[in-house]
Amino acid sequence: MPTAFAIAALGCGGESELKPARIKMPYEPLYERFEVLGSDGARLGVEFIRSGFLAQGDRPELFFFRINGEEAVVGLSGASLARFEHGRSRLSREQKIDVAGRWLKRQMEAGMPLNSGSLYIQDDELEYLASELDITE
Numbered sequence: 001m002p003t004a005f006a007i008a009a010l011g012c013g014g015e016s017e018l019k020p021a022r023i024k025m026p027y028e029p030l031y032e033r034f035e036v037l038g039s040d041g042a043r044l045g046v047e048f049i050r051s052g053f054l055a056q057g058d059r060p061e062l063f064f065f066r067i068n069g070e071e072a073v074v075g076l077s078g079a080s081l082a083r084f085e086h087g088r089s090r091l092s093r094e095q096k097i098d099v100a101g102r103w104l105k106r107q108m109e110a111g112m113p114l115n116s117g118s119l120y121i122q123d124d125e126l127e128y129l130a131s132e133l134d135i136t137e
Helices: 078-085 093-109 123-132
Strands: 005-009 016-020 033-037 043-053 061-067 070-076
Touching: 033 093, 043 093, 061 093, 070 078, 070 093, 078 123, 093 123
Parallel strands: none
Antiparallel strands: 005 016, 033 043, 043 061, 061 070
8 A cells, every 4th residue: 555645534334535645844945055147137146144033123033145255134024923923833944044035036136225124024025935935834
């Protein structure tokens, strides 16, 4: 009998049906190291360096990336993250890095300045990025 299937009893009559078992696969990060085509057409290498958080305000999480030797910081609102995770499982470190990396890539492709105004993720952006990355549970 295949191991990727579980048998579910249907009740009376003793009939059964094969249903795919839900197998939890480890999350594979996509945005720890990537390339982006800048608005000027130049190809830039981007690499995640480290993360941290601010212990004031809504306690945003910070994700530091190196872009061709320069550093950029993407902020993720702590309050927005708490609202997003309410009723869901908590995002893993790798998932948060991917959310931040995806946002950084999008902003760079759009030619946005790499400053706190354009690199801070809040409610709507977080929902959209999580959906885009298929982080919905």
